[in-house]
Every structure is written in structure tokens, then in C-alpha cells.
Amino acid sequence: MTTERSVGTGGSGPAPIEAQVSWRPLHIAMVGQKGLPATYGGIEHVVSETGRRLADRGHTVTVFTRTSYAAVPESPYLGMNVVPAFTIASKHLDAIVHSATSTAKALTTHRCDVVHYHALGPGLMAPLPRYLSRSKVVLTVHGLDHERSKWGSRAQSVLRLAHWVSGHVPDRTLVVSETLRRHYADTFGRDAEHVPNGVDLPEHVPASAIADLGLEPGRYVLFVGRIVPEKWPDKLIEAFRSVDRDVRLAVVGDSSWTDEFTTSVRELAARDPRVVLAGYQFGERLSALYEHAGGFVQPSLVEGLPLTLLEAVSHGLPVLVSDIPPHLEVVAPEGSDLAGATDDGGSPCRADRPGATDAAVVTFAAGDVDDLVRGLTTLVDRFPVSRVAAAALRERTLGRYDWDAATDRLEQVYLELAAGIPPTLSREAQLARSLAPSRAGTRASRRAAPTGSALRAADAVGEGAVAP
Known part of the structure; x- marks a missing residue:
């Protein structure tokens, strides 16, 4: 069933599309988080807070989890379907293996309308649903993980590949800060959408x-x-x-x-x-x-x-x-x-x-x-x-920083994708694209597709790609 209504928008950054969209219940897969309930890890809290709100609005939200994070709760949990997916619990394989198995389940068993990746490393699997299925692909960048010093040269090479993928492959790239939005406009000429995290007023604890x-x-x-x-x-x-x-x-x-x-x-x-x-x-x-x-x-x-x-x-x-x-x-x-x-x-x-x-x-x-x-x-x-x-x-x-506003914007993005409404390009992203030829020499290494050595290093990506 579809219903014509205006979906509210929240967050900041470039003005969102002001359009009437046809509301319908969507099946949304969340990939990249470690699990639920959220204990440590910022991404897990983001998925928990926005996922349960999306479920409350009538969408089906499937969250793929790792048993290495916490005991898998009874499903549904806060309205979300919690589905364990196989992984190899090691520093360099945990995130990428889990993303691969979660993606396979999202495209086969669950046949999701939207596959939403969280963080750069898990987003390496984004080409699969983007080019081999009808599912729409959203990727939220929570940080530039290839800049984190915990990783060696091989892992950083893979994360640089993931960074390139995040700027070229998803139907929509979302970022959690204005700083990241400017980074994607400058580096890729991409109008990444700023959807900040939220926070609630806490209750007193003695x-x-x-x-x-x-x-x-x-x-x-x-x-x-x-x-x-x-x-x-x-x-x-x-x-x-x-x-x-x-x-x-x-x-x-x-x-x-x-x-x-x-x-x-x-x-x-x-x-x-x-x-x-x-x-x-x-x-x-x-x-x-x-x-x-x-x-x-x-x-x-x-x-x-x-x-x-x-x-x-x-x-x-x-x-x-x-x-x-x-x-x-x-x-x-x-x-x-x-x-x-x-x-x-x-x-x-x-x-x-x-x-x-x-x-x-x-x-x-x-x-x-x-x-x-x-x-x-x-x-x-x-x-x-x-x-x-x-x-x-x-x-x-x-x-x-409001979770309801963040959920408003996510729902708007999902429904726009389902309806085939393209995003508008912000003035800053237009300027970045217009200047791209003159910057080609100084930014060639950042804008070029990754090399074969980076592709061969794909087994080096790890947990840090999903931990904020």
C-alpha cells in the first residue's frame, strides 16, 4: 500500500529535497554494525536509535549481527529483526567477512529494498547490491577509517579502496558531520548528505x-x-x-x-x-x-x-x-x-x-x-x-542533534530512492565538480581508481572500519 504524504526532514547541511513522496513500507537491511543491543560502539547506537524509530513507522528493519559482539537478543528486538551472520572473529577479517555474508542474506533470503552500509570497510560490498540487484544502496560514513593509526599499510590500502568506493558506488552517501560533507564535495565532487547523529536528555542515576x-x-x-x-x-x-x-x-x-x-x-x-x-x-x-x-x-x-x-x-x-x-x-x-x-x-x-x-x-x-x-x-x-x-x-x-530528525532524513532518503527521485547537487559539490579538471594533477592519487595491489590486499580490512 502506498500513501501520498510529505515526509519530514531533519538534520543540517545542504537543503534536502522538498518533494511529495509516496510512502510505502520498505524492507531495510542494516550492515556494518557489530550487533544489538548496543553496548560499546557508536555505530551500534546509531543503528539502534534510528532502526527502532523506522520500525515504529511501519518499515521492516533487519539488523545483521555478530555473535562475537554480544548474545543475540530475541527477535524482534525493539521492533527490529535481528539476524546473525557468519564472520571470522579476527582483526583483519571480522568486518569484511561479516559484511559479505550479511549482504548475501540481504539479497537472497530477505530481498531488501534498501541495503544500508555503515562505515567504510563494510561498504566494500556495496558494488554487489548496487550492480547485481534492484536493491538501493546507502552508505553512511562515520569517519575516515583509512586515517586511523591502528592499521598497518595493507589494511590502510584496503580502507583507501573502501574510501574510493564510498565516493563512487552507493546510490546515496551520507555523512555524520559537516566536516565530512565538505571532504566528499572536495575529494569526489559528491554531494554527500549530512545526517548527524542524535542524543537524548539522560535520566538521573545516583x-x-x-x-x-x-x-x-x-x-x-x-x-x-x-x-x-x-x-x-x-x-x-x-x-x-x-x-x-x-x-x-x-x-x-x-x-x-x-x-x-x-x-x-x-x-x-x-x-x-x-x-x-x-x-x-x-x-x-x-x-x-x-x-x-x-x-x-x-x-x-x-x-x-x-x-x-x-x-x-x-x-x-x-x-x-x-x-x-x-x-x-x-x-x-x-x-x-x-x-x-x-x-x-x-x-x-x-x-x-x-x-x-x-x-x-x-x-x-x-x-x-x-x-x-x-x-x-x-x-x-x-x-x-x-x-x-x-x-x-x-x-x-x-x-x-536529535534522533527523530535523523530518522526523518533517513526515511526521506529511502523513500526518494524507492520512488526514483534523484538527489539535488549542492552548490559546493557543483563547484568541486567544475574545478575537478584543474585539480586533476594534484589530486590524481586520491581520485584515481585503486591499484591492483590494493585490490589484492582486500583481506586486510578489519574491525576498525566499523568501530567509531
């Missing part, structure tokens, strides 16, 4: 939920994330040792196929009794860790749109972030040019400069340990007064 960790409410700095090199947990601990203040550092997270690196982080933490390694935490315990922290720190070198930062802000925490564009995009005041901007000397603008933002935000120069020490000291010294400013930042963020 501090007793984390009493066993020995953390005093309001007297610790919180880090949440996978223990991988690009998140910079080792340098964070190193910098914290130089912060002469009576507070603690809670590091929440664990290895993601990075056992050797994680061991070195544990050794660093053992040298400072103020550092608490809490491992992965979920549910109410994680919420309590956010709620009762004095401040939050995100020192990453590479991000897409970090859900952990959105969660920290939603809990009313003052934050310290590295000055990479995806962070500034979240913490900059609405309408500000701070995200992605540079000062007169070509250096990234600093969010804690006078007038740039409020007392809830401190930034430091990404990759600079000494500046991280300065930022940590400033954050801690502001504990008594920054909560008021953080409340304003929370309200601003809750208004900009």
Missing part, C-alpha cells in the same frame, strides 16, 4: 551505581572510548601526571583489536594512583560516570562525529577537546564559523579564546601534550563555575 570505582562525584575527569592510538589515551594519562590537582582520571573503555597498545596504557596508568581504568561500562553505570564527573576530555586525533562527546554535553559536563573540526563542530555556538576555521596564521581557531565560546569548553592543539596539560589544568580549575555554562551548551546541543 552516584551509588559507581561507588565501587572509588570516584568522588565532581572530583574526576572522564574519558570514554576505545583504547586505540588515535583516541590518544596514552598521551592523556601522560599529560594527567603533570596536572598538580587533587582530582582523578577515569578511563572508560578497553581494547579494540589493540591488545598490545592497551597493555602499554595499563602500564602507564599503574604509575599514577589517581588514574582509574574502568574498562567498558554500559547502561546505568556509564550514565552515572557521565553524570557525576567534574568534566569530560576527548583528546582524539581522528573522529567522525563522536557520540561520547554528545553524551558528555547532554549530561551537562564542561568539556576539553582537541581542536579537530569534528569536535569544534559540536562545541561551537550555532552559526559560528569556528568549526574548520583557521586564524590569520593558518592554525585552527581555539574555542577557549575570549568571545569564541563559553566557559563550558576548553580546547587544546591536537597532538600537543604540553597544551593538553594546560587544557586539563584549566578544565579542573573551572570545575566550580563551569557547570552553569555547560547547561547552556547542553540545551544548544540537544536542539541540534
